[in-house]
Amino acid sequence: LYYGFEACGDVAEETPNPSAKIPVAMRMTIYIGGIAAMFACLALILAVPDMQAVINGTDKDPVTTILNNAFGPIGSKVVMGVVMISFISCVISLQAAASRLLYSYARDEMLIGSRLLKKISPTTQVPVAALFVSGVLPALIIALGFFLQDAVATIVSFAAIGIYLAFQMIVLAALYARSKGWKPSGKFTLGAWGWPVNIGALVYGVGAIINMAWPRTPDAAWYVNYAMVLSTVIVIGLGLVYMWIGRPYDHGKAPAGDAWKVSR
Numbered sequence: 637l638y639y640g641f642e643a644c645g646d647v648a649e650e651t652p653n654p655s656a657k658i659p660v661a662m663r664m665t666i667y668i669g670g671i672a673a674m675f676a677c678l679a680l681i682l683a684v685p686d687m688q689a690v691i692n693g694t695d696k697d698p699v700t701t702i703l704n705n706a707f708g709p710i711g712s713k714v715v716m717g718v719v720m721i722s723f724i725s726c727v728i729s730l731q732a733a734a735s736r737l738l739y740s741y742a743r744d745e746m747l748i749g750s751r752l753l754k755k756i757s758p759t760t761q762v763p764v765a766a767l768f769v770s771g772v773l774p775a776l777i778i779a780l781g782f783f784l785q786d787a788v789a790t791i792v793s794f795a796a797i798g799i800y801l802a803f804q805m806i807v808l809a810a811l812y813a814r815s816k817g818w819k820p821s822g823k824f825t826l827g828a829w830g831w832p833v834n835i836g837a838l839v840y841g842v843g844a845i846i847n848m849a850w851p852r853t854p855d856a857a858w859y860v861n862y863a864m865v866l867s868t869v870i871v872i873g874l875g876l877v878y879m880w881i882g883r884p885y886d887h888g889k890a891p892a893g894d895a896w897k898v899s900r
Contacts (some may be wrong), residue, residue: 641665641798643733649740702708715811734770739763745887794867801868804841810834 641662648654671860683702689695702710712741727775742763750757755762781788811834826833849868851861859866879885 638666638670639803640669642803643729646733646736646740649736655823731767731770731774735763735766738766738769741884742766746884748882750887787805790863790867793864794871797864797868798871800841800845800848801872803837804845807834807837807841811838 637696644658644665648658648754651781680702683706684690685701685705686695690698695701700712703715706712707715719839738747738753739756741747744750747753752765753763754810755763755765777788777791814831814834820830849864850864853861887890
């Protein structure tokens with residue numbers, strides 16, 4: 637429930653005074669989004685008409701049961717329509733964030749097809765090619781689900797753990813930089829809380845990754861139980877191969893802020 641804040645950073649270049657505004661936006665995303673999500677989850681749990689039916693698997697779709705019980709057949713469809721709109725808005729915001737991330741890497745020549753992905757439309761001032769990629773690629777994966785449901789389930793499983801892996805890479809890098817004497821010089825700093833927050837974030841993130849990757853279906857095949865681990869190893873392995881062959885980190889010319897000074 638406590639993620640989505642990274643999308644604020646992805647659109648930082650389009651935000652006035654980002655060093656001051658983005659940290660505020662990230663915190664508000666965590667506070668408001670987390671509280672709203674926890675309230676919704678607790679409300680749904682308390683509204684379950686027959687908890688035992690959910691536990692023993694008789695009620696396989698408890699959310700629909702809750703909505704029908706609370707609002708009736710017509711009202712539940714209205715609620716689902718509102719939920720559908722919110723999901724569509726989430727998809728659009730994620731596509732926008734992904735396109736900006738693609739653009740930022742392409743601008744530094746760190747991706748295959750960078751020449752196309754880094755182009756900005758002169759009329760809309762947005763990276764159109766990157767937007768198309770961030771929209772078409774997930775759509776193709778969804779279409780694949782009509783033929784290979786297990787494959788899509790594995791991809792979705794990796795998406796869940798992949799978010800936490802990406803976060804922890806940054807947390808671990810920040811912790812390493814702090815150990816080398818790095819001190820953030822932006823407008824927002826944690827001050828004396830930097831170390832404990834950094835360490836706490838790492839402990840929480842690693843714990844979440846272990847929790848999600850832990851096998852829960854002993855009767856299933858081993859590759860089903862360890863689908864998250866396998867997909868993670870494959871993706872990281874392909875990334876390392878690309879780094880080794882393409883050496884994209886040598887292409888970028890823009891310094892990475894104050895962290896760049898530590899590496900030099």
